[in-house]
Amino acid sequence: MTLNLIMTILIPFAGTVLGSAMVFFLKDQLSENIQKVLSGFAAGVMVAASVWSLLLPALEEGANKGKLSVLPVALGFLTGIGFLLLLDIVTPHIHLNGQKEGPQRGWKKTTRLMFAVTLHNIPEGMAVGVVCASWLSNQNDIGFAAALILSIGIAIQNFPEGAIVSMPLRAEGMKKGKTFLLGALSGIVEPIATVLTLLAASAVVTILPFLQAFAAGAMIYVVVEELIPEMSKGKHSNWGTIAFSLGFVLMMVLDITLS
Numbered sequence: 001m002t003l004n005l006i007m008t009i010l011i012p013f014a015g016t017v018l019g020s021a022m023v024f025f026l027k028d029q030l031s032e033n034i035q036k037v038l039s040g041f042a043a044g045v046m047v048a049a050s051v052w053s054l055l056l057p058a059l060e061e062g063a064n065k066g067k068l069s070v071l072p073v074a075l076g077f078l079t080g081i082g083f084l085l086l087l088d089i090v091t092p093h094i095h096l097n098g099q100k101e102g103p104q105r106g107w108k109k110t111t112r113l114m115f116a117v118t119l120h121n122i123p124e125g126m127a128v129g130v131v132c133a134s135w136l137s138n139q140n141d142i143g144f145a146a147a148l149i150l151s152i153g154i155a156i157q158n159f160p161e162g163a164i165v166s167m168p169l170r171a172e173g174m175k176k177g178k179t180f181l182l183g184a185l186s187g188i189v190e191p192i193a194t195v196l197t198l199l200a201a202s203a204v205v206t207i208l209p210f211l212q213a214f215a216a217g218a219m220i221y222v223v224v225e226e227l228i229p230e231m232s233k234g235k236h237s238n239w240g241t242i243a244f245s246l247g248f249v250l251m252m253v254l255d256i257t258l259s
Contacts, residue, residue, distance in 0.1 A: 004144050008132060008151045009194045012124060013187045015155030019162020020183025023170045030167045033239055036231045038160030040240030043227035044247025045157040046124075050216040050223075052255040053131055053150040057142055058212035069209075076210035080123065080217025087119055088225065120161065120226065121186070123218030124154045125193025130211045132194070133201030139208050149258050153251045158187060 030038070058073045131150050134142040166183030170176060201211050231240025 004148075005132060005136075008144075008147050009128065009191050009198075011148075011151040012128060012154040012158050012194075013191050015158030016121075016162040016187025016190070017184045019159040019164075020166040020180050020186075022163040023166045023176050023179045023183070026163075026167065030163065032234060033236055035164060036233075036237065036240040037243040038164055039227045040231035040243030041247035042157035042160055043223045043231060043240075044244040044249070045153050045251045046219045046223050046227070047244075048248045048251035048255070049127065049150055049153050050219045052252060053146065053153075054127060054212045054216035054219075057131075057134065057139075058209035058216075061139060061209045072207070072210045073213040076213030077217035077220075079210075080214040080219075081221045083214070084119065084123060084218045084221035084225075087122070088221075091119060120222050121158075121190040122193050123215055123222060124158070125190035126197045126211075127215040127219060128154060128190075129194040129197025130201055130208065130215050132198050133205070134208055134212070136198075136202065137205045137208070139205065145258055146255070149254050153254060154190075156250070157247065158190075162187065 055073065055077070058076070059070065061069075128147070128151055131142060131147045133139075135144055135147045162183050165186050166179050169182060170179045174182075197211070197215070201208055231237065231244065
């Protein structure tokens with residue numbers, strides 16, 4: 001079980017590392033249309049993961065406890081949204097579309113970009129941590145397969161995210177090695193968030209539905225605030241929509257057929 005747990009925690013980080021490695025294979029900055037496709041695909045995966053891996057298990061856990069059992073799930077979802085909103089306000093960062101947010105204080109563009117990716121990866125790491133906690137505590141009939149599927153799904157969406165981060169840094173003239181390292185390190189917060197959430201959730205198993213919904217809300221915030229605007233801007237926004245559909249269906253199929 002220990003090996004399976006370690007593998008589940010590290011797979012999403014591996015997705016970011018592999019995506020960052022694209023700087024060694026691609027010469028130019030990612031085109032606008034490719035960024036739309038990558039952002040749309042990542043958004044689809046995250047929405048499907050939020051629904052099938054987090055919200056539905058949280059609701060099923062309280063199915064036998066009456067209609068009021070939905071309240072912890074609703075509260076958790078809104079709290080997750082509020083948590084990311086707070087981080088969005090107080091943390092200096094740059095959105096994928098170039099818009100600046102938070103108190104900039106003269107921070108370098110690369111530093112703000114790194115903070116933006118950190119915001120993305122926190123809820124994803126929390127999601128893996130919560131599902132792993134459910135698996136280890138035998139909650140909601142969630143087993144290793146469900147945790148592994150979520151981990152793989154997040155790794156799939158981390159791959160384009162790693163490329164989206166590293167390629168612009170390379171376009172600014174940064175050396176490939178440093179660009180790859182920064183892109184890879186942008187995902188290190190994910191396993192850290194996973195472990196911290198796993199420890200917290202394991203200590204208070206009774207509030208797992210709240211934590212599952214919290215992670216789902218945080219992930220949906222990233223999708224609505226960051227990924228959907230990126231995939232919809234400019235011409236040919238339907239490319240992003242198609243990629244969203246493919247990402248959503250892929251994650252849905254993986255979750256239903258393999259768990």
